Every structure is written in structure tokens, then in C-alpha cells.
Amino acid sequence: MKIAIVTGHPIPFALGGAENLWWGLQNHIEQETAHSCDIVSLVVPENTLDGLVVSYQAFSELDLSRYDCVISGKYPAWMVRHPNHVCYMLHRLRGLYDTYAGLHEIASPRAAGLATWMADMAGDHGAHDQVLPEFFARYKALRETDLADDVFAFPGPLARAIVHFLDGIALSQARIQRHAAISEMVANRRDYFPPGAKVGVLHPPPHRNDYRCGEGKYFFTSSRLDGPKRLDLIIEAMQFVQADIPLLIAGAGPDEARLKNLAKGDGRVRFLGFVADAEMPALYAGALAVPFTPQDEDYGLITVEAMRSGKPVVTVSDSGGPTEFVRHGETGLVAAPNAKALGDCLNELAQEPDRARQLGERARERVASVTWSAVFDGLMERPTKAARVDAEHKPKLTVATTFPIDPPMGGGQSRVFHLYRHMAHHYDIDIVSLDDTAAAPREIAPGLVEIRIAKSPRHLRYEQKIAEQVGRQPVGDVAAALAVEFTPEYGEALANACATSEAGIACHPYLLEPLRSALGAKPLWYEAQDVEIDVKSGVLAPYAGAGALLQAVEDVEKRAWQVASHVFACAQRDLDRLRSLYGPTLAVTHEVPNGVALEDIRYTAPGKRRQLQAASSLGQPIALFMGSWHQPNIEAVEEILGTAEQMQAVRFIVIGSVCGPFSGRALPPNVDLLGPVSSLVRDDLLAAAHVALNPMRSGSGTNLKMLDYFAAGIPVVSSLFGARGLLVQPDRHFLGFDGSLAEALRRFLSLSDGEVEALVLGARAVVEDRYSWETIAQNFLRAIARNDAPVHRSV
Numbered sequence: 001m002k003i004a005i006v007t008g009h010p011i012p013f014a015l016g017g018a019e020n021l022w023w024g025l026q027n028h029i030e031q032e033t034a035h036s037c038d039i040v041s042l043v044v045p046e047n048t049l050d051g052l053v054v055s056y057q058a059f060s061e062l063d064l065s066r067y068d069c070v071i072s073g074k075y076p077a078w079m080v081r082h083p084n085h086v087c088y089m090l091h092r093l094r095g096l097y098d099t100y101a102g103l104h105e106i107a108s109p110r111a112a113g114l115a116t117w118m119a120d121m122a123g124d125h126g127a128h129d130q131v132l133p134e135f136f137a138r139y140k141a142l143r144e145t146d147l148a149d150d151v152f153a154f155p156g157p158l159a160r161a162i163v164h165f166l167d168g169i170a171l172s173q174a175r176i177q178r179h180a181a182i183s184e185m186v187a188n189r190r191d192y193f194p195p196g197a198k199v200g201v202l203h204p205p206p207h208r209n210d211y212r213c214g215e216g217k218y219f220f221t222s223s224r225l226d227g228p229k230r231l232d233l234i235i236e237a238m239q240f241v242q243a244d245i246p247l248l249i250a251g252a253g254p255d256e257a258r259l260k261n262l263a264k265g266d267g268r269v270r271f272l273g274f275v276a277d278a279e280m281p282a283l284y285a286g287a288l289a290v291p292f293t294p295q296d297e298d299y300g301l302i303t304v305e306a307m308r309s310g311k312p313v314v315t316v317s318d319s320g321g322p323t324e325f326v327r328h329g330e331t332g333l334v335a336a337p338n339a340k341a342l343g344d345c346l347n348e349l350a351q352e353p354d355r356a357r358q359l360g361e362r363a364r365e366r367v368a369s370v371t372w373s374a375v376f377d378g379l380m381e382r383p384t385k386a387a388r389v390d391a392e393h394k395p396k397l398t399v400a401t402t403f404p405i406d407p408p409m410g411g412g413q414s415r416v417f418h419l420y421r422h423m424a425h426h427y428d429i430d431i432v433s434l435d436d437t438a439a440a441p442r443e444i445a446p447g448l449v450e451i452r453i454a455k456s457p458r459h460l461r462y463e464q465k466i467a468e469q470v471g472r473q474p475v476g477d478v479a480a481a482l483a484v485e486f487t488p489e490y491g492e493a494l495a496n497a498c499a500t501s502e503a504g505i506a507c508h509p510y511l512l513e514p515l516r517s518a519l520g521a522k523p524l525w526y527e528a529q530d531v532e533i534d535v536k537s538g539v540l541a542p543y544a545g546a547g548a549l550l551q552a553v554e555d556v557e558k559r560a561w562q563v564a565s566h567v568f569a570c571a572q573r574d575l576d577r578l579r580s581l582y583g584p585t586l587a588v589t590h591e592v593p594n595g596v597a598l599e600d601i602r603y604t605a606p607g608k609r610r611q612l613q614a615a616s617s618l619g620q621p622i623a624l625f626m627g628s629w630h631q632p633n634i635e636a637v638e639e640i641l642g643t644a645e646q647m648q649a650v651r652f653i654v655i656g657s658v659c660g661p662f663s664g665r666a667l668p669p670n671v672d673l674l675g676p677v678s679s680l681v682r683d684d685l686l687a688a689a690h691v692a693l694n695p696m697r698s699g700s701g702t703n704l705k706m707l708d709y710f711a712a713g714i715p716v717v718s719s720l721f722g723a724r725g726l727l728v729q730p731d732r733h734f735l736g737f738d739g740s741l742a743e744a745l746r747r748f749l750s751l752s753d754g755e756v757e758a759l760v761l762g763a764r765a766v767v768e769d770r771y772s773w774e775t776i777a778q779n780f781l782r783a784i785a786r787n788d789a790p791v792h793r794s795v
Helices: 017-032 049-060 109-122 129-143 157-170 231-240 256-262 277-285 301-308 339-351 353-366 372-380 385-389 411-423 457-469 476-486 488-499 512-519 532-540 544-563 572-582 606-615 631-646 657-662 679-688 704-712 741-749 753-770 773-786
Strands: 002-010 036-044 069-072 085-089 178-181 199-201 218-222 247-250 269-273 287-291 313-316 332-335 396-401 428-435 439-445 448-454 503-507 524-528 566-569 588-591 622-626 651-655 671-675 691-694 716-719 735-737
Touching (some): 036 679, 085 372, 109 129, 231 256, 256 269, 287 353, 301 313, 332 339, 396 512, 411 428, 411 439, 448 488, 457 544, 476 544, 532 544, 532 631, 606 679, 622 679, 631 657, 631 671, 631 741, 679 704, 691 704
Parallel strands (some): 069 085, 287 313, 503 524, 691 716
């Protein structure tokens, strides 16, 4: 699932609790779940009513259709529209809700007319999305009149009416699938959630996980030096603390001068100023206790940070969020909101440090359940493990691979991930993969689990030795065929997975023998992503030490072809080639083409692409190539570099690990090698570039990048060989060539907008009809079902 966290960046931009919260949640989703997550943000000038209205409108028009789920937590970002929208509320615009100071009427009749219209639209059940265009038009018309600026004051009565109206639409139960809040305080605030809405409370943890407990030598607190944080209450309380114990205050803010003046005469109070985030755990560790006394705080992450550090928090009864964790005499102390009562509590802990340690230990236990896993499960309302076990039983397959799958970066990884995640609708699937490092088994998609086993030191030494024989070319896959016995843990994991499987799949031939051993008499399928002997010969043949390796490749590929009950390849030409090399097979053969995850590729229509290009400051056509560190791709980049020297007016951009072999090499000035990039950067490049290149001259299977290009709506210049195995036609779906890339690119640049648009639309239609992974997986499953339920056939 692809998830978007949608947020706004206020002006002036500053990093704070909200940003840390979203980064923490994003990191958990990316690192600990099978899903991907982007943070989608817009700049929000929230200090004026005009800026807020413009921002609400911008978020209402934001297209997030390529995401499966959207999470928002603040105004105006929650105005986005999405069928699976989860609100995880940090807070509303408090200056226009619970802290709004004035109940004045709207002075201007025309402005009051807009307020009346909003009230009529809302009625008893709230306004509907359909009225938004009219509202924005009415506000614009009102703003263009000669009304005095104070009518549009912020905060002010008109501003309050407008924000309440827009939030009522944004947060309605018709728009939001699940409502949650960061604290009980937020969940219980008046007018924060629609009437009758079920609101879950999901306490977010700190974004760091290295808090620790040390010897308590001082009181410590951290906060923005601002009135609502009530640092003055803590400073005043120190006069009632008899012990000679320092109070350390970290932070900066507008109230700094007043607070320092208040602390004059008490040498125990020390202002640390701004403290870097990395230094905070040590400061918490050395504290005896942490006083934290904000007024009516929504949450107060400092409370959890202190308790994670094994420190009791001393707060006051009206501080809000902190009191959800601090229980007086159990996990900390809660005083009345005055300096004497707070000082007495601090003095008590200073006089009894053993009691402070006991409270701190219980405090740490209290927040142990505050985790990102709990937050994410609550937001998704994910079923429990027991619920999944009780679900209808599915047959199981085990897949053996020589490389890790998650995250899917290269073409081979993408094929494995997307093909099997869609097959996992019908089968439970375990992928047992080899890597340089181990990882705990993870469900990387519903029903799809990756079990990653680390190669042993002996295995890695053997792999390095044979790589040195062939010029340090990547040989991890061939080494696996020869050295997997040096990693017995892999065979054990494979055997455990196959014990409950009805068939096993060798993804590439190299792990054929351990898979056969693990399966026993159960069926074995062979996924021939390439004709391996052809691919490896093209890479290794020039090296004197390659003979034995190529013979090993040929032997294992031949056995896979001969013993499998099913063989499936990316293209019929590969099946024909295998047959010509190794003779007939008893296996049922299938063409299972490469595909594209349409939901993961942002499509840019031709007109929108021209607008992006017109707005670009580069002033020259951009040609884009993307690929992994694979010999045919390396050869393609070599051709691109030669073409760039001939075509200085074109800027060539290359992304992906294919850039690695060219590190440190002198490049033409119009070439940028960006290396691996994020999906957002990739999508931005695919949206703005003028043309995508695929000058492939060698290789097996099909080129996944062609389908990614087509899905993105970028016109393609490709060699005819680069389009092999795809049901596409040159000059109808792409501009094809057999000669030089430079000549083909010049021809492309001479095409009219209409001719380019015809190529783009034709190519997009092909991938939608034939090459979505969902369609490919369904077709393959139907073919399997037609052949006498082959998962029950013996090899």
C-alpha cells in the first residue's frame, strides 16, 4: 500500500513537534511495514485569513489518487479529498476554536451575508464538498470589494466562521474513514470532531529511541520559552526547593528575557539556550526529575521523553496532556497550579532521590506501550494476527531468490515483488532470499512474507574470490549456486518454508538444488527471468577465469528447464531460446510478461507536461534514462555519453544504480548522473523530461523501464531490440530505431506536439490494457488453474 502523510509548512518555516511526529511515522511505515510512505506538503501562509483560504483551496484541489491511503493531522491539509482518508488530529487552529477570545459579531453586512450563506449550507448535517467551488468564488468576490481590512482580521469573527465552515466539510464522517487524536485532551475538545464520530486515541512516541537513565543530579526541562508553557511557574517554584539542586532549562523563545530576569538571584537556574536534538537524551539521563507545566497542552511529548528516560515528571493539574501519563505518587507528581504546591513537590523529590528513582522506573513501564507500531495499527485498524490466522485457508508457495526483494529497487526485484504480491490474493507466499545481512521475517505485502538470510563469512569470501577472477563483476547469483552449502541457515529456512507449501518456485535457476531438497516430492516451478547463459556470457566471457562459472550457469539452467513442472518467462522468445539450448521439456510453459504497477507511477498528461516544461528554467530539452547496475544498461549509458557529445543542446539525465560504474569518470557537461533517487524525485523527472531513452542493444527478457515510461506518459525513444517481447509498435507507441541514438533523438525533436501526444496516449493505453501487474498475475493464475491444478503434481 502506498500512503501519503499530508501536511502544511507554515511561514516562516520552522521544524517542530509536528514535523518530528510525521517523520517518525513515515520512518516506521517505510522501515517496519510492507508499505511505502511519502510526506506531501504545501507551504501554508497561516498568519492571515487570505493565506488560510488560499491554502484550504490548494489542498482541496490536490490530486492524491496515486495513493491508497492518506493521513492528515492539521488544518488546512485535511481538506484533501481521498476515498481512504484518515485524520490523526494534532489540533485544530486553536486561536479560532478553544482559545478564541472574542465573540463579536461580523460588522460588515456583506461579510455577514457570506457567514449566513455558510450557515445555510451547513444546515443541521454539515455542508457538502459540492459547495466548495461556490464558497471560494464568493470569498474572492468579497475580497475584491472595498471592505476595510479589519473585516478580514485574523483572528476575527469572519475568520472564525470561515475556518469552522471549511473544517466542518473537511472532517465530516462522509469524507474521513477513521478519526483519531494524539491525546485524550484533543479527542475531548469541544467542536474538534463531528457529532457521533468514533475517535481513537493514539499517543505518538518520541522520534528518537536512544533515551536512557543515568544518575539524577538536577531538575531538567525543555520547552519553547513562551507564555503558555509557564516556565515562570517552575522558576518561581524553585524558591520553595530547599536543596541545592540546579534547574536546567533548554530552549529559546520570545519570553526569554522576562524569564531570565525572573530567575535573577537564584544561581541554581541555568538557561541552556537552543540544545541540539542529539544532546537531549544525555540531559534527560542526568536529571533527577523533569518539571513540565504547560497550560492546557494538547499532548506534551516532553512527558513521554522524560518517562522513556526513567524520570518522573512533575506537572500541574491543569496542564492537559501530561496528566494522561502522570499519576500522582505512581509515575510522577501532580501539583496544584501554583508555585508553592509545585515547589513542595520538587523539594520532596530532591530530599528523597530514591523515591524519584522508583517513580521513574514505573514511569518508564507506563510509556512502554507508546510505539509507532501501536499508532500505525490504530490508524489502519489492522486486523490482529489471530484474526488473520482464523481467515479462510489459502494454499502456500515458497519462492527462492538470490537477492533481497524489499524495497524493490531494480527491475528484477520489482518483478518479484509485484507479481507475487498480486498472486498472494490466492496463495500465501514466502520468499526466502539471500543477502549480505539478515533481517527478521516481514510481511512486505498482504500474504507475502520475505525471510532474508545472511550469507556466512565463508560464503562471502568464496563470492569475493570468484569475483576477482572476472574483473570484480557482480557474481552473487552464480556464487549462490556454488556456495550456498556454506550458508546452512538458508537451507534450513527454505526447508521450514517448504514444509507447509504445496510447491516451490526457483526465481532464476541458481538456488534450484537447495529448493529441490527442501521440496522433496512436491512440485517445483522455474521462473526464467532471463536466459541466464546468454546474459552471463555477455558479461563474463571476456575474462580468462570465466569458463568454469559459465559451465556452472549452463548446468543449473539446463536442470531447471528439465525438472520443473512449470516454466514461466518474460517473453515467448526466451522460452524458445531455452528450448533450442536444452531440448524439449516436460514442463508446462507460460509467457508471464513484465508489467508495471500503475498505482506507483504518476501519470502526466501531454498538456500538463508541456506546462511543466514551459515553467522550467533549464531552457533545453531533457532526455532521461533510468536503470540498474546491469551490463546491458551500462552499455546503454556508454551510448548515451557518446550521443551527449554530439548533441550539446540536449541535457541527459541518468538515474539508478547504473551510475555506479561511471563514478569518477569525466563526463560531457550536458550529462548528469544522479544515481539512485527517491520515488518522488523519479516521478518529478518523469513528469518534466521531454523524452525517455531506452537504447538497449543486449540482454534477455524484456525491459521494465519501457513500461514505467509508458505508464508515466513520457514519450520514448527506444532501439527496436529494447522493445523486444512487448506488444508495442514503433512509431505508434514509441519512436524506434536500429541505427544511432543521436539520429533517432534528432528525429524525435522534430516531431510536432500532436505526433508526440499520439505516441504517449497509444503507449499508455497498452500498459493499461495488457501490462498492469494485477492483470498479468490474474492471467497467470488462470493458466495455472487450467492445467490440472499443477500445484498437486509431482516433479
